[in-house]
Amino acid sequence: MEQLFASLADGLLIGFVYGLAAMGLTLIFGVMDVINLGHGPIIALGMFGVFFFAGSTGWGLNPYLALVIVAVLGLIFGMIMYFVAVHRVLNAPHLSSLLSTFSVNMMIIGVGTALFTTSPRNLEFSLGSLQLGPVNLLGTRVMAALIAVLVTAVLYVFLYRTQPGKAIRAVANNRDAAELMGIPSTKMLALSFGLGTMLAAIAGGLIATFFSFNILAGGVYELKSFVIVVLGGLGNPTGALIGGLILGAMEGVVPTFMPVSWVPVIEFVLFVVILLVRPTGLLGGR
Amino acid sequence: MTTSRMQDNIILQVQNVSKRFGGLLAVSEVTFDLPKGQILGLIGPNGAGKTTLFNVINGVYTPTEGQITFRGTDISGWKPYDVVGLGLARTHQIVRPLNDLTVLENVMAGACYGHESHSLTEAEVIALEVMEFVGLHERRNLLAASLNVAQKKRLEMARALASRPYLLLLDEVLAGLNPTEIAEMVEVVLKIREQGVSIFIIEHVMHALMNVSDRIIVLDYGQLIAEGTPDEIVDNPKVIEAYLGDPALAEKLMSGS
Amino acid sequence: MKSWKYPALWLTVGVVLAGGLIPVITGSKIMRESMFLILMAVTMASSLNILLGYAGYVSFGHIVFFGLGGYVGFYLIAEQGWNLIPAALAGGLASGVLALLLGIALLRLRGAYFALATIGINEAMRTFINNFNLFGGPIGMELNFIVYQDYGGAANMQWLTYWLMFGVTIIAVLMSYGVKFSRFGLGLMSIREDEDAAMAMGIHTPKVKTMAYILSAILPGIIGVIFFFRNSSVQPAGAFRLHRSIEMIVMVMLGGQGTVQGPLVGAALYEALRSYLLTSPLFKDLQLAIAGVLLLLIILFVPSGVIGWLRHRFKGLWRVLE
Structure with missing residues (x-):
């Protein structure tokens, strides 16, 4: 029983980070109907970013300070990616944007493999651990969950309380109408794409504080993000966070009942079933 | 006995059909008959539910309530491809x-997938014949993308005709055409009827509709508010009222007689 | 049907025959190995094109049929002692059945949802096989080399499997052509252009789409068996590599989706480029990145692919390029 609680708590903490990554994917989909297949490698870039700025072989900054730099770079990267690979295919059939974002995936993985090889990296970093009754939590994971919640809160304030945030929501609702109202839709689309990749990069950076990684590591989290996004409803950021918690909890609890290698089978079967039965997500309305 | 003979003469029977989208009642308890060989016109202001009614009849939407009978078969809730069959x-x-x-x-x-289901070779014969009929024969080897609006409307009509239907639903085939093109199209519609095909037609070009229709029904906010010959419809105060929100259209309607 | 009226068919089959016979005539093993990969790519791309190019449905996880068929056939050979040919057919059958089941369930989804679901299916299958002890779990299965004695030894087996792949490729190209110029193909292309209009024209869209899905799955299943038999081993990661799925799409796009010759040209170009990059000391590590740049350039500037572009550019070649 104690074991179960410990796994559940651990799973939920990671679930916040999964949710953050998925939020990046779902934000982009919600605003411009594009599924960013470059999501995974961008998560990996976030990991390498923190490694570079905070690792002992890099600048040696505090990892959370490094995370701020990674976030800014993630935002810029996404905006550039929008103009290079996404803008021209926004009105083309879905296949075009799927492939153009995937082409970015290939470029990052290709260059990343050439530069960093695929041997695992590890950020030697620890925040000790936290004892809550019988449950022992790793400090880095608690911190990651807190930061994920903080970033989500900031995102919501941005989307609902600020001018550009409102403009993004208007563009997401109806691009033509927003443009008629004088909202520069292209800028807003680029900004939302940047926000999406920023969230992915932050999630990657947080994961790097407690797991080892290589340039291919983002792929796993990309697939998890798909599952989460579908759980929470495509295009729904709150749903993504809750979906992340569900997935994290599942990953914590399921291995106490069956071999851990069955977890992804359950995840993907669940993913397909939800797509079929309720494509708007468990939380999504009609 | 009498009712069954009546039934034989009715190609399409719509009884109490409603279609609801969430809180919106797009079509509300509509009932009418379409006798064999007739041209029935359907008019109504924008958003009155005309196209929705078509979509319910040909199976794009399942009716929320009511029954649609085509040639004696209850087709309510059938899929479009089965209805074409x-x-x-x-x-x-x-x-x-x-x-x-x-x-x-x-x-x-x-022609291939229509009501008779033909092989490619047979379909080609039918297609050539139908294209001659609607006046697309010279353009048969052009890419469809290269046609102008009027020609595309003819193509749409030819495609429907190639399925060898007993009943043809025409959704605004005259919209966007110039007067000459409209006259030509009306000609085609009348010729189709001469071949024994019944027609149910939605149209905004009123004078043309008044000329071709045997009877007209009027939808407003999803409800059938009038039914009758073109002359009766023009004089019906309910119809004029329905169009009052759109004076230009009311004007057109009046001048149509 | 007078076949001389169809120059595109003759050109297509002629090119495949000529290409496939080069290693046979020269007897070069190196050439045979690279041609084997090209023929395999052509078959995969042509099969995918039936769904992607003709029906307009983007299957991102198409490699699942290659993997599953390969696994089923390999199991029958390695564990049940079947001969390669019935095992290959069984692999194709398994993929076809999977496509039938998936078709009924998945093809209701449109656009991005369908694409996502196919990724999910591939990953579910990969992770499931990883746990499936009958198929060797994460380690996969290996073939005892003694088995090759039945096929005249390892050297002979390599020629035999080459000929089989060659034959399957010709079937793939003929199928691609046959479908495109059939009543069925006309139905598929109607669905691609406008699915709702297609339904209103009387096309039983669920049936037609499922048929297309099955047709696009069978040959990948068969060549999966041939490929893994030749390799003498099969593992989950190699059989269900999502990346290969996307490479298939790239080949179809590069050559021109919805054309018969597009997948052929695209597959050959892509394989040639890849083997050049892999062997070039300068680009070896950047192979993937360069392929990515190429893909992006195609999508942005030549979305109709090589054949589509040529058809558009030189209208006189319409009957030759299909």
């Missing part, structure tokens, strides 16, 4: 031909 074809308001295929191939697709 029984001999009920339609055209669409927004024409979207298969752009990467030739005009001929477009029409052949209609």
Whole structure:
């Protein structure tokens, strides 16, 4: 029983980070109907970013300070990616944007493999651990969950309380109408794409504080993000966070009942079933 | 005895049909008959539910309530492809031909999968005949994408006709055409009827509709508010009231007589 | 049907025959190995094109059929002692059945939802096989080399499997052509252009789409068996590599989706480029990145692919380039 609680708590903490990554994917989909297949490698870039700025072989900054730099770079990267690979295919059939974002995936993985090889990296970093009754939590994971919640809160304030945030929501609702109202839709689309990749990069950076990684590591989290996004409803950021918690909890609890290698089978079967039965997500309305 | 003979003469019977989208009642308890060989016009202000009614009849939507009987078969809730199989074809308001295929191939697709289900060779014969009929014969080897609006409307009509229907639903085939093109199209519609095909037609070009229809029904906010011959419809105060929100259209309607 | 009226068919089959016979005539093993990969790519791309190019449905996880068929056939050979040919057919059958089941369930989804679901299916299958002890779990299965004695030894087996792949490729190209110029193909292309209009024209869209899905799955299943038999081993990661799925799409796009010759040209170009990059000391590590740049350039500037572009550019070649 104690074991179960410990796994559940651990799973939920990671679930916040999964949710953050998925939020990046779902934000982009919600605003411009594009599924960013470059999501995974961008998560990996976030990991390498923190490694570079905070690792002992890099600048040696505090990892959370490094995370701020990674976030800014993630935002810029996404905006550039929008103009290079996404803008021209926004009105083309879905296949075009799927492939153009995937082409970015290939470029990052290709260059990343050439530069960093695929041997695992590890950020030697620890925040000790936290004892809550019988449950022992790793400090880095608690911190990651807190930061994920903080970033989500900031995102919501941005989307609902600020001018550009409102403009993004208007563009997401109806691009033509927003443009008629004088909202520069292209800028807003680029900004939302940047926000999406920023969230992915932050999630990657947080994961790097407690797991080892290589340039291919983002792929796993990309697939998890798909599952989460579908759980929470495509295009729904709150749903993504809750979906992340569900997935994290599942990953914590399921291995106490069956071999851990069955977890992804359950995840993907669940993913397909939800797509079929309720494509708007468990939380999504009609 | 009498009712069954009546039934024989009715090709399409719509009884108490409603279609609800969430809180919106797009079509509300509509009832009417379409006798064999007639041209029935359907008018109503924008958003009155005309196209929705078409979509319910040909199976794009399942009716929330009510029954649709086509040639004695209850087709309520059937899929569009099964409805076509029984001999009920339609055209669409927004024409979207298969752009990467030739005009001929477009029409052949209609014949292949229509109510008689033909092989490619047979379909080609039918397609050529139908294209002659609607006046697209010279353009048969052009890409559908290269046609102008009027020609695309003809193509849409040819595709529907190639399925050899007993009943044809025409959704605004005259919209966007110039007066000459309208006259030509009206000609085609009348010729189709001469071949024994019944027609149910939505149209905004009133004077043309008044000329071709045997009877007209009027929808407003999803409800059937009037039914009668073109003359009766023009004089019906309810109809004029329904169009009052759109004076230009009311004007057109009046001048149509 | 007078076949001389169809120059595109003759050109297509002629090119495949000529290409496939080069290693046979020269007897070069190196050439045979690279041609084997090209033929395999052509078959995969042509099969995918039936769904992607003709029906307009983007299957991102198409490699699942290659993997599953390969696994089933390999199991029958390695564990049940079947001969390669019936095992290959069984692999194709398994993929076809999977496509039938998936078709009924998945093809209701449109656009991005369908694409996502196919990724999910591939990953579910990969992770499931990883746990499936009958198929060797994460380690996969290996073939005892003694088995090759039945095929005249390892050297002979390599020629035999080459000929089989060659034959399957010709079937793939003929199928691609046959479908495109059939009543069925006309139905598929109607669905691609406008699915709702297609339904209103009387096309039983669920049935037609499922048929296309099955047709696009069978040959990948068969060549999966041939490929893994030749390799003498099969593992989950190699059989269900999502990346290969996307490479298939790239080949179809590069050559021109919805054309018969497009997948052929695209597959050959892509394989040639890849083997050049892999062997070039300068680009070896950047192979993937360069392929990515190429893909992006195609999508942005030549979305109709090589054949589509040529057809558009030189209208006189329409009957030759299909």
